[in-house]
Amino acid sequence: MSETVRLTVNGLAVEGSPAPRRSLADFLREDLRLTGTHVGCEHGVCGACTVLVDGRTARSCLLFAVQLAGAHVTTIEGLTPAEGLSPLQAAFRDCHGLQCGFCTPGMIVTAHELLAENPAPTSEVIRDAISGNLCMCTGYVNIVRAIDEAARRLRDGAR
């Protein structure tokens, strides 16, 4: 028997009865149909499934949905405004920070945590922050540039 789990996802109360082995990533994608969170390696290496759990980045492939009773989960959908793009998303578009787009949700969530803590990261700090997120298109230079640009826009008051 699976117990009922209640949690908050992108500000909305949700509940489900996932089997214990259901990862948070699969719970988000399959049960809640929030397919913005991507699933790559399923063992915590690629970073594509990164979400925020209680405000901090976590690999959603390394968490089980049953663990998250009472937690606040934020996915890429929750970081996207109702209209248009967030400053980070807009900077990724403007700087060609994505090619195939598979790594992008994890990159944006990771960069979101970085910029929330450090509004003016050096390029070295940005590189270290995204070192756990793999881009198979190898578009790292433009990703670093996009995060730097987003930081600049946020410092200038972009919302």
Add this chain to the structure above:
Amino acid sequence: MKPAAFSYERARNVDEAISALARDPDAKILAGGQSLVPMMNMRLARPSRLVDLNGIRELAAIAAAADGGLTLGAMVRHTELTTSSLVRERAPLIAAAAAHIGHRAIRNRGTLGGSIAHADPAAELPAVLLALDATIVVAGPAGRRRFAAGAFFVGLLTTELAQDEIVVGVEIPPSPPGWGFAELTRRAGDFAIAGVAGVLGHDGLARLAGFGVDDRPIRLRGAEAALASGDARAAGAAAAGEAHPADDVHASAEYRRHLVSVLTEAVVNDARERLAHAHGGARAASEAAAR
């Protein structure tokens, strides 16, 4: 890449966790899950039951000890170790070492107790605990047991922990003022190919520990002894002689021995610099007080 089915139990306190383990010999503790869950997803581990410690608040405590040391709960996460002002002040070696573990998203979940119980020979924190002469506290049906860190790690992924026991915390004695940490990884966040952590005190005290250089973290006692009479390079040479690294896809044993020597020298030099700085600072303060 999906784990085999298991049952799940959220422990509300340490006693519940221990009794859950006692009821099911194939049960596993779930702490941060950053090593266990990848192994489950790859079906290298197939526990029948996971006993989740994440709801036990007392295990997440960071507390100052009366002797100037620290007590750290098993569920303290690596991000806490890197950011806690108490840890940075009282055990800066732990804060520095924890920053090298995985990536931020991993450090946000991974725990001190998990790193200890998993006992990867290339993990940072077990070696740091040896260098700091820490005590590891475990709890089981018969009560609590305390181990010197150096006696707890007994082999590859193997510790003194019994199946029905859990790591509950660590006691860190007051840290000597000189400390150093160095590791080599191929990429940021990887497990180290080899690493060294060490502390130096004003009274000639020296404790050095190596990781990734044997089947468990090891004290580099030959290097410590060499420091008493020789220079940092002599300590490095001694360290290379007492490491027993393995050949693997990442590096040859010979290269690892070379690394232990270089890293030991670097750690000793860093620790000596901090020690001299702390000594100078203390002298300046006492001179200022005398004026």
